Amino acid sequence: MQLCSSAWTQVLEGPGRSWIRSAGSSLMDESALERYFDDSIANDSSFMLGEELGLQSPTSSLQDSSYLSMKAGPSGDLGAELDLSFLPDDLSTQDDTAEAAQTQASVLDESQDSGVCLDYNSQDSTAADPQQGMSSLGPGTGTSPFCPMTPMTPMTPMTPVTERNIVSTVNLGCPLDLKFIALQARNAEYNPKRFAAVIMRIREPRTTALIFSSGKMVCTGAKSEEQSRLAARKYARVVQKLGFPARFLDFKIQNMVASCDVCFPIRLEGLVLTHQQFSSYEPELFPGLIYRMVKPRIVLLIFVSGKVVLTGAKERAEIYEAFENIYPILRGFRKQ
Amino acid sequence: MNLIKGLQRVKALCRTLRVNREIEDLSETYYNQAYQHKSFIKVSLNKKEVLAGCCVLVSCRLLNWPITMGTISCLLDADSMVVGAVYEEMVKILNIKAPIINVTDVMEAHSQEYKISSVYVPEELAENSKDLTKRAVALVELAADSWIVTGRKPIPIMMAAIYLAWQSLKPTKQRLKYSLDKFCQIAKVNKHKPALKRITEMKEVLCKLGKEIPWVKEPVTPDNVVRLMEDILQHRDALLRRALRTHEDALLADCQASCEDSLIEETAPSQISEVVEQTPDLSSVELCESNAERAKQPGDGDDNQCAASEQHSYTQGSQDSSQNWGKRVLFAPPCVIHAKKRRVEQPEPKDVTGDEEISDSEIDSYIRTPREARDFALAQKMFSMSESEKS
Numbered sequence: 001m002q003l004c005s006s007a008w009t010q011v012l013e014g015p016g017r018s019w020i021r022s023a024g025s026s027l028m029d030e031s032a033l034e035r036y037f038d039d040s041i042a043n044d045s046s047f048m049l050g051e052e053l054g055l056q057s058p059t060s061s062l063q064d065s066s067y068l069s070m071k072a073g074p075s076g077d078l079g080a081e082l083d084l085s086f087l088p089d090d091l092s093t094q095d096d097t098a099e100a101a102q103t104q105a106s107v108l109d110e111s112q113d114s115g116v117c118l119d120y121n122s123q124d125s126t127a128a129d130p131q132q133g134m135s136s137l138g139p140g141t142g143t144s145p146f147c148p149m150t151p152m153t154p155m156t157p158m159t160p161v162t163e164r165n166i167v168s169t170v171n172l173g174c175p176l177d178l179k180f181i182a183l184q185a186r187n188a189e190y191n192p193k194r195f196a197a198v199i200m201r202i203r204e205p206r207t208t209a210l211i212f213s214s215g216k217m218v219c220t221g222a223k224s225e226e227q228s229r230l231a232a233r234k235y236a237r238v239v240q241k242l243g244f245p246a247r248f249l250d251f252k253i254q255n256m257v258a259s260c261d262v263c264f265p266i267r268l269e270g271l272v273l274t275h276q277q278f279s280s281y282e283p284e285l286f287p288g289l290i291y292r293m294v295k296p297r298i299v300l301l302i303f304v305s306g307k308v309v310l311t312g313a314k315e316r317a318e319i320y321e322a323f324e325n326i327y328p329i330l331r332g333f334r335k336q
Numbered sequence: 337m338n339l340i341k342g343l344q345r346v347k348a349l350c351r352t353l354r355v356n357r358e359i360e361d362l363s364e365t366y367y368n369q370a371y372q373h374k375s376f377i378k379v380s381l382n383k384k385e386v387l388a389g390c391c392v393l394v395s396c397r398l399l400n401w402p403i404t405m406g407t408i409s410c411l412l413d414a415d416s417m418v419v420g421a422v423y424e425e426m427v428k429i430l431n432i433k434a435p436i437i438n439v440t441d442v443m444e445a446h447s448q449e450y451k452i453s454s455v456y457v458p459e460e461l462a463e464n465s466k467d468l469t470k471r472a473v474a475l476v477e478l479a480a481d482s483w484i485v486t487g488r489k490p491i492p493i494m495m496a497a498i499y500l501a502w503q504s505l506k507p508t509k510q511r512l513k514y515s516l517d518k519f520c521q522i523a524k525v526n527k528h529k530p531a532l533k534r535i536t537e538m539k540e541v542l543c544k545l546g547k548e549i550p551w552v553k554e555p556v557t558p559d560n561v562v563r564l565m566e567d568i569l570q571h572r573d574a575l576l577r578r579a580l581r582t583h584e585d586a587l588l589a590d591c592q593a594s595c596e597d598s599l600i601e602e603t604a605p606s607q608i609s610e611v612v613e614q615t616p617d618l619s620s621v622e623l624c625e626s627n628a629e630r631a632k633q634p635g636d637g638d639d640n641q642c643a644a645s646e647q648h649s650y651t652q653g654s655q656d657s658s659q660n661w662g663k664r665v666l667f668a669p670p671c672v673i674h675a676k677k678r679r680v681e682q683p684e685p686k687d688v689t690g691d692e693e694i695s696d697s698e699i700d701s702y703i704r705t706p707r708e709a710r711d712f713a714l715a716q717k718m719f720s721m722s723e724s725e726k727s
Contacts, residue, residue: 183704183709183712183713184703184704184709185702185703185704186701186702186703186704186708187702202702204698205688226688226689226690227688227690228690229690230688230689230691230692230694233690233694234694234699237694237699238699238702241699241703242703263661264661265483265486265668265672266486267486268486268487269436269438269486272436276433276435277433280424281436282436283436283487283488283489284405284416284489284491285405285416285417285420285424287487287488288487303487303671304483304487304669304671305662305672306672
């Protein structure tokens with residue numbers, strides 16, 4: 001499939017914050033996009049889901065439990081979460097900000113959002129599980145899987161890894177008349193000269209979809225796998241309502257982007273020296289260090305501020321595993 | 337054949353840069369390899385020229401001849417992003433691991449570009465390149481230690497360093513009055529806008545160190561710090577240590593003061609957590625806590641409350657600290673100190689399963705009424721008609 005890179009990046013300006021756009025570097029756009037498209041849409045054969053969900057090891061259960069506490073309080077297996085709350089039928093108006101001028105810093109600054117991680121902190125501070133070292137609590141309790149330390153030395157608190165963007169694909173299973181869709185749908189955009197797909201957006205979950213005439217669809221911008229699925233179903237319903245026999249086949253999460261902040265500065269020049277096989281740091285081109293982890297196969301963007309973007313995951317566990325791998329390495333570069 | 341032309345271009349670039357024979361040979365080897373590769377065999381002549389430049393660049397890096405990508409882009413008269421893309425592709429294909437350039441290494445070559453010796457400018461403004469480079473390198477090393485260099489483009493940093501070095505080598509009123517603009521004009525170089533910000537950042541760091549000079553009585557500000565630069569750079573290690581110690585002591589003092597406060601007001605959140613950050617010497621933290629411990633002794637009843645308030649205050653503090661730990665350390669990357677304000681993220685429902693019911697009314701809200709659709713189609717037609725009339 002021929003893609004115009006600039007059209008694509010414009011398409012991704014929307015509620016969905018794509019790290020690709022916000023990375024700001026065109027050289028990353030092109031290859032990342034093409035790889036993604038080649039792998040997912042052109043060939044139907046799905047990727048090998050290499051890693052098993054690492055729920056056994058204590059460290060990853062740490063991540064899971066902290067994630068779950070963020071979600072709904074009771075901890076438990078990731079898959080067994082049974083909280084069925086219906087979405088309110090609340091159609092608040094969308095915040096139509098142009099994500100055009102987004103820089104990488106702004107994507108990463110999101111990890112400073114007080115809403116998510118800090119509520120979690122204060123809720124759990126009294127029920128402090130000493131294992132939850134990710135956002136450690138109080139002098140004297142500070143233990144983390146990464147830095148066992150004397151009780152007197154508190155740990156640098158750090159934001160938990162939060163999901164920023166999920167990209168998924170689904171096959172609606174029938175050819176679509178894009179012109180017709182663009183005419184009949186309020187939330188659709190279609191410029192065939194620029195890009196061969198309809199760009200559709202919904203308010204809740206705030207996402208953007210690319211709908212192709214083949215019936216294949218890409219959904220971006222969701223903050224969790226479940227939200228991505230819900231959003232994709234809504235788009236499918238819209239297409240159905242417009243009269244097409246749309247189905248919901250082969251829904252698959254293609255990419256997950258997460259970010260976090262380790263809260264200390266990082267000597268990128270040092271990191272690229274010691275981890276040369278995995279790192280690429282060209283300050284003339286991009287301020288962050290690009291770390292291509294082999295196992296799991298995740299790409300991390302590491303910045304001097306200590307903020308880290310993780311992408312390329314097909315499953316949440318991969319993100320957490322990647323973070324667990326990189327954190328001790330980063331700690332090594334904490335002070336000179 | 338284009339390959340031959342490309343190799344000639346490689347040679348020409350090497351001659352211009354006056355690199356040694358080894359680099360020239362290596363560049364040609366790489367060019368041969370890369371050219372034949374499927375990613376490059378069919379690209380435009382323009383790109384092939386850029387490829388030539390990239391081969392020279394990577395060879396220089398591998399053989400310890402520091403040049404920046406900016407220099408190559410200039411020579412090729414190409415956009416540095418394009419050069420960057422080709423470079424990344426090429427190293428991937430040829431599987432090369434080239435070391436990154438060290439800004440201080442490139443400084444000497446870079447400072448040659450500035451026409452600021454007595455041959456070009458009047459005596460009061462002239463500096464020889466050797467002195468200039470030496471001073472600028474010291475400044476860049478200081479900047480690197482204080483987190484100004486990592487992640488930034490090297491050329492504006494070098495420009496800022498050279499400008500400040502030039503001013504400080506002879507800090508006359510005349511020189512100090514020269515803005516970066518004017519300096520670039522007389523030195524006949526193109527100004528880089530980010531250099532202005534680097535200058536400000538460097539001056540801030542210099543001020544932090546300047547304060548620690550024992551024989552300086554007046555307050556050190558960005559306006560008068562240039563005169564002190566020579567001393568600061570000469571004694572920068574000692575001054576750095578002093579500045580860090582002063583900072584640490586200040587934090588400790590804050591912490592102790594607030595420890596006492598928190599015990600007086602049992603429920604007030606204390607600032608103990610403030611100390612829990614990047615102190616270069618953890619002993620200060622331990623000291624603070626042992627103070628807190630000791631202070632807590634009288635009465636067990638206090639302990640629980642204190643512990644609770646400490647934990648609460650810690651989490652409060654951790655809010656602040658995770659929001660901006662940069663504000664509490666002496667040196668931090670500027671992007672942390674001046675963190676951008678985040679727009680408040682809309683609270684999304686957390687407990688989504690993906691299987692929720694989807695209401696008809698919601699879906700209908702996304703679909704045009706027949707009337708709307710007709711109007712829209714009409715408007716589109718009219719619009720496209722008027723467009724074609726114009727052209």
